[in-house]
Amino acid sequence: ELKVEQNPLFLSMQEGKNYTIYCNYSTTSDRLYWYRQDPGKSLESLFVLLSNGAVKQEGRLMASLDTKARLSTLHITAAVHDLSATYFCAVDDWGGADGLTFGKGTHLIIQP
Amino acid sequence: NAGVTQTPKFQVLKTGQSMTLQCAQDMNHEYMSWYRQDPGMGLRLIHYSVGAGITDQGEVPNGYNVSRSTTEDFPLRLLSAAPSQTSVYFCASRAGYGYTFGSGTRLTVV
Numbered sequence: 001e002l003k004v005e006q007n008p009l010f011l012s013m014q015e016g017k018n019y020t021i022y023c024n025y026s027t028t029s030d031r032l033y034w035y036r037q038d039p040g041k042s043l044e045s046l047f048v049l050l051s052n053g054a055v056k057q058e059g060r061l062m063a064s065l066d067t068k069a070r071l072s073t074l075h076i077t078a079a080v081h082d083l084s085a086t087y088f089c090a091v092d093d094w095g096g097a098d099g100l101t102f103g104k105g106t107h108l109i110i111q112p
Numbered sequence: 113n114a115g116v117t118q119t120p121k122f123q124v125l126k127t128g129q130s131m132t133l134q135c136a137q138d139m140n141h142e143y144m145s146w147y148r149q150d151p152g153m154g155l156r157l158i159h160y161s162v163g164a165g166i167t168d169q170g171e172v173p174n175g176y177n178v179s180r181s182t183t184e185d186f187p188l189r190l191l192s193a194a195p196s197q198t199s200v201y202f203c204a205s206r207a208g209y210g211y212t213f214g215s216g217t218r219l220t221v222v
Contacts, residue, residue: 004154031209042202043155043213050209088154092209099145099170100204100211102154 002027002093006103014111016078021106023072023089031092032065032072033100036085043088046074079110114138118203118214125193125221133188133217135203143206144186148172148199149216155202161186193221 003026013019023032031050035043047056049065049072056063060083062075072089086107090100119134137144145160157170161180175197177189186205190197198221203214 033211042215045210048209099157099160101157104152104154
């Protein structure tokens with residue numbers, strides 16, 4: 001059974017600080033997704049990581065993938081209030097069901 | 113380009129009632145899937161389809177039925193609603209590595 005674990009599940013931080021969200025998964029899949037969700041809204045795709053060592057950056061967010069460690073990280077640099085949201089990682093398991101297995105999400109609050 | 117369209121956006125059902133959540137996509141994607149989102153649980157896969165006429169179960173299929181008669185539509189049926197099915201439901205389609213999610217249906221069963 002594929003498992004995806006995120007930590008922390010809740011994070012409160014100040015503007016201007018840096019922090020990292022971790023995503024561990026149990027399969028050998030090398031496709032890892034990061035999504036953002038605002039309250040009452042749908043999922044917004046942030047990054048798709050397709051191979052070992054992949055690194056992608058968009059603004060203050062940077063995601064990386066280590067398939068050997070089965071670990072992905074989402075790093076936030078110099079956080080701003082607008083980044084407050086819930087962030088999900090998910091893994092696509094081609095060997096099983098055709099769908100995503102999600103972590104429980106990280107609820108991020110960035111305070112001025 | 114509408115993407116993935118879900119209807120209705122909100123619904124209240126009484127226990128035992130049945131209903132269908134609609135999902136339509138206009139991107140000619142072969143793969144479609146349904147998820148439910150509960151507080152603190154992330155999203156969990158209910159059913160999925162790899163093409164017209166082909167469906168399969170995901171992690172939490174009990175109490176739900178699906179069919180895929182066309183590429184565009186993938187309805188989710190609740191046969192006899194229960195309070196445990198109170199949730200937010202998302203439909204998604206996929207082409208290649210990219211998933212597109214609908215805006216969701218918030219369902220309350222009383």
